Amino acid sequence: MITLTSDAAEPLSRSTSSQRAPLRVGLVQHRWRPDAEELAHALRSGIDRAAAEGARIVFLPEITLLRYPADRPAGPNPGAAAEDLTGGPTFALAADAAVANGIYVHASLYEKAPAEDGLGYNTAILVSPAGELVGRTRKMHIPISAGYYEDTYFRPGPAEDDPYPVYAPDGLDARIGMPTCWDEWFGEVARCYSLGGAEIVAYPTAIGSEPKFPSFDTQPLWQQVIVANGISNGLFMVVPNRTGDEGALSFYGSSFISDPYGRVLVQVPRDEEAILVADLDLDQRRDWLALFPFLLTRRPDSYAALTAPVDPARPYGTGHAPTCVVK
Template sequence: MSAYQLFTRKNHIPAFPGYREDLCFRPGDSGFPVIAHEGARFGFPTCWDEWFPELARAYSLAGAEILVHPTAIGSEVGLPDFDTRPMWEHAISANGLANALFMIAPNRVGTEGRSTFYGSSFISDPYGRTMLRAPRDREAVLVADLDLDQRRDWLEFGLTQTRRPELYGSLTERLAPVR
């Protein structure tokens, strides 16, 4: 597949104050395409998709080694004292750890309307360790050498061989909202 044939659409659409994308967009239908480039295999999920571990698993099973996960996340306008930045980084890094993926998460800085974006772009390795992190309040460029053997070592440890997908059928069932 050439780079010109690759596209992804955001699969999950946020629908809460400060992030009412549901008013403008529909969930995507492009699946989890993986592209090979310069000896590595990449997936390109988008923003809110970062909170869904199934998405990282799907990319990993499709052969991705690196997820590039651009985001535009920051303050919660309805909860001004609630800082989601640490949870955001932990969730993305944990998805990388659980799926033997390098995670590259560029994030916006600055303010738009009532939202202040918290920057802090980062790169984590397949062991869930943050390799590099940008400042919270200004733009930065992060450059890292990624050792793809880390992914292979983690997979050889048994990460995917001991999966039991026959147990996971309930993950695809729509549940009633929790109130």
């Protein structure tokens, strides 16, 4: 694995002095391996190296230990590979690495959710330096199209009881949101986290090629929408993706960390396993939103259409004929 680092970027609109030290964060971009021990060793090595570079929290990609399953529709037992939240290998890996390095570790897993349909949750977790679960967020938006048949594996996270929680881990002086992958395309999600006071939003991700359109590279669109959502909501975005070929998909890596000004602070190449480490000057969120006060000048009284129920007969909005989702 290569290691890429970035110092804290210059504050561009600081009008109030900051007393906060930069927070050093890390992420690991990895390639899946069929040998479970080899895969765990590679991830653990990445976490250890990020911690050795001073990272106080390390973020890992979506469903960290699994081959991405949803390149094909699920069979009759979709949850066969799901694991217990704290009793499975993903939590064990994160907890062991967190304790050994004295850091926080973020990971992602296919969480068991016993039900007749066999579907589980796609869940992000945060583990403390004491090896304790201190955060859990279930993926809210589930893709349904060709190569990403996640609706046949995962149930959406529940909309009640704080679906977009913001965590303030002891000792980090940071407020963190933990949605997952497809959630990153929805401006509503970033806005909810911003209104909840998040400074960092991490998106564990598994995204790559489009099997039905192999010449269509979505990587630039993916990056642009995440960076733009960070700008419009005053957020640092931490985005660990995976790389390599898995079944029908070729994952395009390109993991990155961006700031509220839209600057990509550090980024991994498409096809490398890598560690990113960056210093985040978190008061830049405050600086940017004081200059461009998006949250203060909102008009929620005019946004009723955003909370109206989804109408499957009008997937593109009023006045546009529906077409079938590409399967």
